[in-house]
Amino acid sequence: MPDTAPAPVILGNETGSFPHSVLAERHPAIIRQVRASLPYGPHRQRALDALLAGCADGVIEPLPADAHDRDRWAAWGLDTYAGQSWFDVPWLWSESYFYRRLLEAVGYFRPGPEHAVDPFRPVKTAELDAPRTDEELSALDRLESRPAGERARALLHGSLWGNRADLGFRLSAGGDTPAAAPGLVADDSEILWSLLPPAGSGTLCLVADNAGRELVPDLLLVAHLLAEGRIGRVVLHVKPYPYYVSDATPADLLDALRRLTAAPGAAGAYGRLLWSAVTDGRLTVRAHPFSCGPLPYAEMPGDLRAEFAAAALTVVKGDLNYRRLVGDRRWPPTTPFADLTDYFPGPVAALRTLKSDVICGLDAGTEAALVAAEGQRWRTAGTHALIQVNAGAGTGRTSGAP
Numbered sequence: 001m002p003d004t005a006p007a008p009v010i011l012g013n014e015t016g017s018f019p020h021s022v023l024a025e026r027h028p029a030i031i032r033q034v035r036a037s038l039p040y041g042p043h044r045q046r047a048l049d050a051l052l053a054g055c056a057d058g059v060i061e062p063l064p065a066d067a068h069d070r071d072r073w074a075a076w077g078l079d080t081y082a083g084q085s086w087f088d089v090p091w092l093w094s095e096s097y098f099y100r101r102l103l104e105a106v107g108y109f110r111p112g113p114e115h116a117v118d119p120f121r122p123v124k125t126a127e128l129d130a131p132r133t134d135e136e137l138s139a140l141d142r143l144e145s146r147p148a149g150e151r152a153r154a155l156l157h158g159s160l161w162g163n164r165a166d167l168g169f170r171l172s173a174g175g176d177t178p179a180a181a182p183g184l185v186a187d188d189s190e191i192l193w194s195l196l197p198p199a200g201s202g203t204l205c206l207v208a209d210n211a212g213r214e215l216v217p218d219l220l221l222v223a224h225l226l227a228e229g230r231i232g233r234v235v236l237h238v239k240p241y242p243y244y245v246s247d248a249t250p251a252d253l254l255d256a257l258r259r260l261t262a263a264p265g266a267a268g269a270y271g272r273l274l275w276s277a278v279t280d281g282r283l284t285v286r287a288h289p290f291s292c293g294p295l296p297y298a299e300m301p302g303d304l305r306a307e308f309a310a311a312a313l314t315v316v317k318g319d320l321n322y323r324r325l326v327g328d329r330r331w332p333p334t335t336p337f338a339d340l341t342d343y344f345p346g347p348v349a350a351l352r353t354l355k356s357d358v359i360c361g362l363d364a365g366t367e368a369a370l371v372a373a374e375g376q377r378w379r380t381a382g383t384h385a386l387i388q389v390n391a392g393a394g395t396g397r398t399s400g401a402p
């Protein structure tokens with residue numbers, strides 16, 4: 001980011017701010033939801049009690065000495081932040097560590113009956129099995145007769161707006177997804193398509209966000225791109241363990257694939273295409289530890305950097321990934337997206353509905369209109385979305401143009 005002075009890092013210590021409400025209200029609500037979803041024994045209940053008490057006024061505790069990932073978290077800053085208030089360290093860091101502590105409390109990484117039991121699985125499967133998912137899948141049949149360009153656009157928008165299906169978000173948004181959206185605050189979709197030309201044989205990296213009703217449309221988009229020959233290969237990056245309630249793990253991907261292949265009509269055909277793409281190696285899955293890391297992508301490790309560098313395009317889905325992509329800071333909203341993503345090793349696109357304060361790449365008129373209509377609520381309400389692309393990332397060019 002050559003000429004862009006770093007903006008202040010977002011912390012959670014301002015009472016009344018959105019980050020503060022996530023730490024003070026949403027995290028306790030998530031703990032309550034987890035204990036209502038699965039019957040944890042007394043030992044786990046006590047650990048959840050301790051985490052709940054610590055969320056309110058405690059300090060960040062280190063991981064147990066025998067935790068398998070203690071060194072990794074030390075490298076990610078735990079030794080610096082342990083002993084400090086959850087509210088006084090970077091918000092991105094404290095949110096991420098909260099999920100690691102939650103998994104510790106429920107014994108996710110420990111030998112025993114709770115080992116690898118996803119505490120969020122009941123809510124994820126309820127969403128995937130909901131009749132609404134059937135309705136969304138059957139809508140695909142109507143799309144089949146439309147021209148390829150129209151189908152592509154619809155599937156891109158399905159993947160984009162699927163990002164509203166975030167279960168953690170709904171815990172504090174009144175129990176349902178926000179009302180239909182007025183539109184995009186930035187739309188670089190033409191540049192995105194130019195990076196995925198017809199007869200393209202390149203690799204698409206898709207950094208997934210939520211499982212269920214977001215992952216399904218992501219998969220449909222990917223299936224379409226493979227079927228139309230716009231890409232030769234897809235690498236789907238998911239989380240190695242449960243995270244931010246609804247983030248997709250490898251198990252969630254299998255659930256989504258099974259859901260699709262069992263569906264009638266066009267959805268089933270897409271599902272079978274994806275199934276064979278997995279079996280013949282055109283669709284591969286990565287669950288890199290850094291995907292659950294508390295740091296911005298600017299600090300990604302070399303192996304991940306090399307993977308993204310080799311892709312024709314990396315599509316980064318969702319709000320959390322956006323925060324990690326541009327840096328979880330109070331950027332002036334007109335800061336160019338390209339300036340903040342130039343460090344990325346190859347062309348990169350963000351598909352995101354706006355659910356936290358971070359924003360960049362707006363033109364001044366758009367920002368002014370949003371503020372005039374809504375104050376600052378547009379930043380967090382989940383009712384706006386964006387498609388931003390930096391086609392020159394990794395080349396030293398700072399423009400969005402290819």
Ligand SMILES: O=P(O)(O)OC[C@H]1O[C@](O)(CO)[C@@H](O)[C@@H]1O
Binds near residue numbers: 022317318320321356
């Ligand atoms: O599922 P998404 O789009 O990443 O959204 C999750 C978002 O929810 C929050 O937990 C609160 O907004 C953010 O921390 C995060 O950015």
